Amino acid sequence: MHDYLKHLNLSEGAIAVIINLIAALVILVVGLWAAKRVTNFAGRAMGRASFDPTLIGFLRNLIYGALIAMIIVAVLTKAGVPFAPMAAALGAASLAIGLSLQGSLSNLAWGVLLILFRPFRVGDFIHAGGIDGTVESINLMHTVLVLPDNREAVVPNAKIGGDAIINFNRRGTRRFELRVGIGYQDDIGKAMALVEALFQADERILKEPAPGVYTEALADSSVNLLLRAFTNTGDFWATQTDLLRRVKECFDAEGITIPFPQRELRLVQGQLPESKEAAR
Structure with a gap:
């Protein structure tokens, strides 16, 4: 050459x-x-x-x-x-x-950290950046979330990394809480026993940690019961909505009332004070 x-x-x-x-x-x-x-x-x-x-x-x-x-x-x-x-x-x-490109570099840096430390993965349901949604993809600049109503949210990684991240799937189980009011005249022990029986009858409700029903408050119109139970993450929504319906049906069948807000008014009759002109 x-x-x-x-x-x-x-x-x-x-x-x-x-x-x-x-x-x-x-x-x-x-x-x-x-x-x-x-x-x-x-x-x-x-x-x-x-x-x-x-x-x-x-x-x-x-x-x-x-x-x-x-x-x-x-x-x-x-x-x-x-x-x-x-x-x-x-x-x-x-x-x-x-x-x-300070903002973009911040997104890039947080994207690297999110990918390396993986506080969530594709398919997890999370609360991040003020938004609840299922993770569809994690990119270097942003994370794509699918909202429960099937809308899509593109969230900058800096917004996600700069706030608390709640991962609803990581532990595999979730606890739900339901509040049910019964009338003051009803048998509270019987109502709690009926709820406990419903817990035992539903296989989706985990036996450990054990579910429980508690007296939460003596409200204006009702005695409020608090129902707590753990389920697998995939059964979370269906289990609590089904249980709430069965509680209503069971209470109706056993004659336990679920009162609506009410007020008691008392009219007191008495002589009205005379006016100054009448006094003259």
């Missing part, structure tokens, strides 16, 4: 530049090919190791980005670009970009 270029009557300096450019092009092509191969191999290895799918995608992108950066530096260096000015220019550009 060198003798062929000299045959074209090129100077030594021009020959060196051309050779460096060709070498830089070779490094670029081979480097891009190798980066894809290494990234795909790492992704398959993490998949065999049962890594979380979201974490696999993040690490693959991180590895590929790092390899591309190394390839670009190698290509520019081989092409004859001085490293010190290039590093200074990259540093200044990074600073300017960082100042202009």
